[in-house]
Amino acid sequence: MQINNPEEKYDVLIVGGGPIGLACGLESKKKGLSYVIIEKGCLVNSLYNYPTNMTFFSTSEKLEIDNIPFISNKPKPGKQEALEYYRRIATSNHLNIHLFEKVEKVDSPQNDLHRVTTSKRTYSAKNIIVATGFYDIPNYLNIPGEDLPKVAHYYADPHFYATQKTVVVGASNSAVDAALEIYRKGGDVTMVVRGPAIGERVKYWVKPDIDNRIDEGSIRAVFNAEMKEIRENEVVISSKEGEQAIENDFVLLLTGYRPNFEFLKNMGIKLSEDGKKIPQYNHDTMETNVPGIYLAGVICGGMETHKWFIENSRIHAKMIMEDITEKAISE
Incomplete structure (x- = not known):
């Protein structure tokens, strides 16, 4: 007013x-x-x-x-x-x-x-x-379901995602920090990354940590992948393996x-x-x-x-x- x-x-x-x-x-x-x-x-x-x-x-x-x-x-x-x-x-x-x-x-x-x-x-x-x-x-993906209540473009605190299945989209500092923190609070984390690897601009003291967590399977990462749709209880992604649905509670679209x-x-x-x-x-x-x-x-x-x-x-x-x-x- x-x-x-x-x-x-x-x-x-x-x-x-x-x-x-x-x-x-x-x-x-x-x-x-x-x-x-x-x-x-x-x-x-x-x-x-x-x-x-x-x-x-x-x-x-x-x-x-x-x-x-x-x-x-x-x-x-x-x-x-x-x-x-x-x-x-x-x-x-x-x-x-x-x-x-x-x-x-x-x-x-x-x-x-x-x-x-x-x-x-x-x-x-x-x-x-x-x-x-x-x-x-935020850089919106403009995909079906992006406006669902389970979706956020900003990340604040990992406690909210404890014990939940969370998909983190992105491979920059914000996405990596969120994935690591949620994992360490007991969350089940899957990263969806458009490129072939975690971003090169990720903080140098953090990058080995995320790479090791992915290598050991503590955090799942799907590379060369894109989000296609967000549904109430799952997300649909497309990768070289084709389309797949991943059971999911929350989605963090940290795409810049x-x-x-x-x-x-x-x-x-x-x-x-x-x-x-x-x-x-x-x-x-x-x-x-x-x-x-x-x-x-x-x-x-x-x-x-x-x-x-x-x-x-x-x-x-x-x-x-x-x-x-x-x-x-x-x-």
Whole structure:
């Protein structure tokens, strides 16, 4: 429901309250710019929705923003440590963040101002930074039964699947973590993998574990296989052995996620036509083909979501703010 508040005006409006969005807020504050961060969920919402027991691939110092130390119990921190770290950054620096507010529309700039409509109010901003990540929209298989209650595209905690027959679809880090954790909680796990083996990008300290569990038969894996249908008590898969039905209680479709491309296109941002859907932006300034609209973080990679992480995109905040302040000086 739209709340009728006076329109708020800012130098910078940041869409997304994840680590990179927070970094952009910190840089805006240091440059003396008026800013607001708009996040549709809770603080660092994507991280909050990661699996409970997730361990980052990166070490803690590579997850730091604005040179604020990230102290963790182990070199590679877990989800709860990351939530605490980024929360303390937001609260200690009194960042201006509006949570549980969804950006619905960004109109074309008029008089050098972008008008932003959210679920709660409207804003005007000279500059927009899109730092929305890619975790919001799953890659759907579009097969019969995908909408059944037994099916999930996100995985949280293994306890829910204890003693149950669970099919895990995928061979990336999320699928492997889920399969191993559910197996160790007493679940009966079958992995359905499109390729001939577990993915090469799986965390190096986890890959031997999943390979060994598959080799010994503790976790069943069907390679070069595709899901064809999900039924109430079974799934149907197709492989080189033909079609087969597997008795099943739950299905985890961990087949990856993608950015909200419609949101980008509606703002006028051009996407590559080679299937990768990489947004058009200046690699030196992060400004898109729409003047005053910038990209930061993993959203820059389009469908290639494996190319950008916190550790190699946190620099985007400084690049963007340098460009914004240089333009302001030249005006």
